[in-house]
Amino acid sequence: MGVLVIVGTDKGAFLLRSDTARAHWKIQGPLFKGWKVTTVARDDSGRYFVATASDVYGQALHVSEDLDNWRQIENGPAWAKDTERKLNQIWTLNLQTSRFYAGVDEAGLFGSEDRGESWSPIEGLNEHPTRDSWYPGAGGLCAHAVLTDAKNPKRIWCGISAVGVFRSDDGGLTWEIKNQGIPMVIEDKQHQDIGRCVHGLVADPDDANTIYRREHNGMFRTRDGGETWQRIENGLDSSFGFPIVIDRTSKTLYIIPLESDEYRIPIDGRFRVYRSGNGGDTWDPLSNGLPQENAYMGVLRDALAVDHLDPCGVYVGTTAGTVHVSNDAGDSWTQVSCILPRILSVSVYVQE
């Protein structure tokens, strides 16, 4: 058994491999040299999906069964000509139900019923009555987070920046806004219930109604599927940040706070991951082995991952191109011996 980490960067993807001790890493790559690798996922059958983008040549979705032979999907997510929208990149892939989902910029959600070979727009969200009042955040107008309910595939959540969270209870036909309790960042005169800047979403693996929400203005939790949200910031020295992950074995949460939306760097140059073992009630900083002086790199929303082993491995990729790994649930960290291009995404897979 081994562990594979796929690091997506501004200039391609890199494969980091180790045994389950996760102490020594072999590095291979780049795959898709020269392309942004915006997100990576693997479905239950073991098929890998890599989303690429280029400021010059546009975006695409690629699949492989073996990580060696890749094929570009010809009927990937695409806006129709009459929408006058541009599909700039795929931000996220959710492959956990029989219908796969892709969240994209310019914001929208697409679904695939055939393992990713063809994709159709989820019209109920993409043409939502509030659509004309959707405004972009600093990272663009992007649908970057999709949650599904394993017990009820008709329930779907989608996070869009800087609009907020939407939920469908009917398989994507209709969507309701779920922003109650979340501060507004962009006010729209007509629609007071949007204009929220969600940064990241994860759900409790056993209870889809419990969702943790990284937000522009704080760290929040819902226990009722998004009907109401409460702040959970006890122990945090900053409520701003992007990525959030949850270990499905221990249900431990990990986040990486940054200093305010103005600065977006580690506070005082101390690079720390924060951990919560009680569902976000309290947070503790982790710094053993992480740079604690003159460290001013950021971590983007898809650049934090966990491997769900016991103890859980935690993986961080930074905008400075460094990769930091913990093989003991965050108690201690080592830096992998590489300096990669700016890291956009990190995903991890346990291989038999």
Place this chain on the structure above:
Amino acid sequence: MPQVTVQLPSILGRIIDESQAIPIEADSLGGALRALVDRHPALGVHLFDETGNLRQHVLCFHNQTNTRWLDSIEAPLAKGDTITILQAVSGG
């Protein structure tokens, strides 16, 4: 139809797992680009945007002529012509 060569940048050649120099038979510049995408559908999304036009930062030369300055992309081709796809400097 005259045979011409479409020269791709390496970053696109890798996508289709083929040589960067692709022989194409076509009567016109537009016909050559359509034939290229017919043969390699994966290139379509990388060369053309949602409006069907060449992407903003993609340059296309017919021999030494930037095709942006042509009145029509249906300019006739002659045997041995070269169509070169490049990344525009405006792309960064």
